[in-house]
Amino acid sequence: MNKDIYLSNTLAGKKEIFKPINEKKIGMYVCGPTVYDDPHIGNARPLVIFDILFKVLKCKYGKSSVTYVRNITDIDDKIIESSKQKKIPINKLSENITKSFNQDCEYLKCEKPSFEPKATENISLMIDMINILLKNGNAYENSSNVYFDVSTFKDYGKLSNKNIDELLAGARVEVSKNKKNPEDFVLWKPSNDDEPGWDSPWGRGRPGWHLECSAMSKKFLGDTFDIHGGGRDLIFPHHENEIAQSRCANGNKSFSNYWVHNGFITISNEKMAKSQGNVFKIKDFHSKYNGQVLRLALISTHYKQPLDWNDNLLIQSQKTLDKWYECYKAPKGKVLIDEKDLSPLYDDLNTPGYISNIHKLYDKAAKGSDKDKEIFTTACNFIGLLTEPKSSWLEFKKRNLNISEKEILQKIKERNIARDNKNYELADKIRNELLDKGVLIEDKDDKTTWKLK
RNA sequence: GGUAACGUGGCGGAAUGGUUACGCAGAGGAUUGCAAAUCCUUGUAUCCCGGUUCGAUUCCGGGCGUUACCUCCA
Known part of the structure; x- marks a missing residue:
């Protein structure tokens, strides 16, 4: 498509x-997880957003033209702490x-990035x-610690619109x-014997938090690349520090040209935080909702906007997908999405x-026609929805059902006998009982069919 | 205090210098034993005050409000 992409x-x-x-x-390059605890729905948002950006870029420039790197930070003080806590x-x-x-990514229907490098391997x-x-x-060593000297990088603060004096006025920096x-x-900081460490010119130790992204983006994408993504909260200090390190180490060349940041998720209009006790893990939804429901919920608001997470949001998403699956038709061959729609x-x-x-x-x-259904399904597929066949969508719902198919058919039989006898009171009672169990009765022509609510 | 994002109908949520989102819910109708599903029809909105303009919800300024970041955090 000739249309330009805006970011x-x-x-x-x-x-x-x-x-x-x-x-x-x-x-x-998108900042991936620090693996110290199961991913929460706040982590899910950039996963889905940048998955879609990946798809859009591939759509415009061709599949083999786009390299998407998402790191795994597997060395960090948070991991050490969590390890002690969890023993x-x-x-x-x-x-x-x-x-x-990885299970969560699959659940959310995110495709694999081109590379998923681990910090400890680099x-x-x-x-x-x-x-x-x-x-x-740009850096100095002191007692086996190595620090980046911020005063040597004059563009420090440009990304987050901060100047160093103001930063210090806040005086909450360590x-x-x-x-x-x-x-x-x-x-670089020294490690105790019970902490993971690597030999270095400054003794056994481990890297500071921001360094892995600078090193691994350079490895896979070069000194200068196009897009760097992550959550808003990473703008400062993480991304600011990445820029400082990378540009100073790479001859002051531009680092990433475009910085894309997604907004936060609130829980019923409250900040999601451990202290509030309202952090939902992605795992918490695995059994109740198909991953597509979360995916649709996550993209129902523009990525820059805050998104409020609540029951109603998930119910609506579930309902929409139920409706959409009524028109599911796996596309045969290549189906094009209209430029205007895209x-x-x-x-x-x-x-x-x-x-x-x-x-x-x-x-x-x-x-x-069937062709229209294929176009519709293709449009859904483009953003990672309706990517599993209808049978598997229904299969998932059936798993949450606490009544057997045999029982359902028996109940329908009983109800139809009641209807023949004009005992509508009983017929309605049976229907409502089934409805409570998530089974919806439809009388069409002379036949009664059922489906999942 | 500094930096940023945002304020649209009952709810969610786009777009736009003049007319229309879209979804959910609501109302009315067709259908039905009654429903459900489906289909048709339909009401309701742009935080406040200035300015620019023939005309602003949209642009500019001010105010009010919400939120985030400035400390580990998507």
Whole structure:
């Protein structure tokens, strides 16, 4: 499609036309999980959003032209802490959580990124980068710690619109006697014997939080690439620090040209936080809802907007998908989505606008030909919906049913006898009983059929 | 205090310098033993105050309000 893609670029502070460095080699890096606890629905939002951006980029520039990298941070103080708390060895914990993360991605119908590098497999690259920063005078060592010297990077604060003086006025930055300045951040820190560590020129230790993204984006996408994504909260300090490290280590070249950040999820209008006790894990929904329901809920609001998570949201999403599955028809061969229908996604990933177009395609499909149904289904597939056949959608719902098919048919038989005898009171009672169990009765012509509510 | 996002009908949520989103819920109708499902029809909105304009919900300024980040966090 010839249409241009637009993205809201945090670095520019506005929506911009997307111009790739090289149309045949587009690079997108998205901050993946730190594997210390099961992913929550807040983590689910960027997973789905950037999955769709990946699809849109591939649609415009071709499948093989887009490289999507999403890291797994498997060394971090949070993991060490969590491991102590849960009394699980660190390796085992990060392995378990990584597995759980992958299950969640599958559940949410996210396709695999091109690369999913792990921090622990790239420590030597991080050490290399620290060496360059030390050599360039952007970093200094003190008692086996290595710090980045923020004062040496004059663009520090550009992404988050902060200047260092104001930052210090807040004075909540960690002050350490090892640091020259409070705003400096750790590149390398020593490890105790009971903590994971790697040999380095500064002794046995481990990398600081931000370094893995700088090292791994360089490895897979080069010094300069197109898009860097993540949640809003990562703008400062994480992404600001990544920019500082990478540009100073890579000859001050531009790092990522476009910075895309998704908004937060609130729970019934309250901040989701451990202290509030309202953190929902993605896992919590596995048995009750098909992953598509969460996926639709997550994209029902524009990615930059806050999204409130509540029962009504999930009920509506479930209902919409139930309706849409009525028109499901697996496309045979290649079916094209109309440019006009697709265009909201090109305009800064306007998913609600696109969903509205799907509703229109549904109306057409509902009274149209098989071809219309295939077009409708293809449009859903594009954003990762209706990606499993109807049978499997229904199968999932049946699993939550606490009545057997045999019993249902028996009840229908009883009800029809009652109806023949004009005992409508009993007939309605049976129908309501079935309805309570999630079974919906339909009398069509002379036949009674049932389906899941 | 600093930085940013946002304020649209009963709810969710787009777009737009003048007319229309879309979904859910509601109302009326067709159908039905009654329903359900389906189909048809339909009402309701742009935080406040200025400015620009023939005309602003949309652009500009001010105010009020909500939220986030500035500390680990998607």
